Every structure is written in structure tokens, then in C-alpha cells.
Amino acid sequence: MKRIRRTHSAAFKTKIALESLKEDRTIAELASEYKVHPNQITKWKKHLQEHMADIFTSGYGKDENDTVISSLYEEIGRLKVELDYLKKRV
Numbered sequence: 001m002k003r004i005r006r007t008h009s010a011a012f013k014t015k016i017a018l019e020s021l022k023e024d025r026t027i028a029e030l031a032s033e034y035k036v037h038p039n040q041i042t043k044w045k046k047h048l049q050e051h052m053a054d055i056f057t058s059g060y061g062k063d064e065n066d067t068v069i070s071s072l073y074e075e076i077g078r079l080k081v082e083l084d085y086l087k088k089r090v
Helices: 010-022 027-034 038-056 064-089
Strands: none
Touching: 010 027, 010 038, 027 038
């Protein structure tokens, strides 16, 4: 029987890693509850601990949507100028 590899979302991984950081329950308890291997939880926890400082870097909150939105505003401005010009000519 061939096993299918499961993929987990980033939100799911973060949720479990944060719960493991709280240390209210053991990693074994979390593993049985969420049906993942304890080593995987340990790996996610370590990754979270190593990259928590990245949350507070200067690039926090910026993403690709900001560049898309700014380019759309530029295009709107350009089209408005063209429209005003054409209205004056008619």
C-alpha cells in the first residue's frame, strides 16, 4: 500500500508550533491530537523559534500586494490625466 504524503498549511504549522511553545501539553499529546509525527512538531517549533525575530524586521507587513496596489494607483492617475486632456480637446 502506497502512502500519500500530506501537506499542511502554514497556518496549521504555526498553530501547532505556538501550542508547543506554550508547553501546556507535551509534544506527544499534540502529535496524537493533530495526527502528525512528534519529530515534525519539534521541527516546526525550532523553525518558529529561529524565525520569530523576522516578524519585527522593517519589511514586516509589506508584501507583493503593496506593489500591485501602487502600480494600479499610478495607472489610475495616468488614465485620469488622459481623460481630462481628451475632455478639453472635444
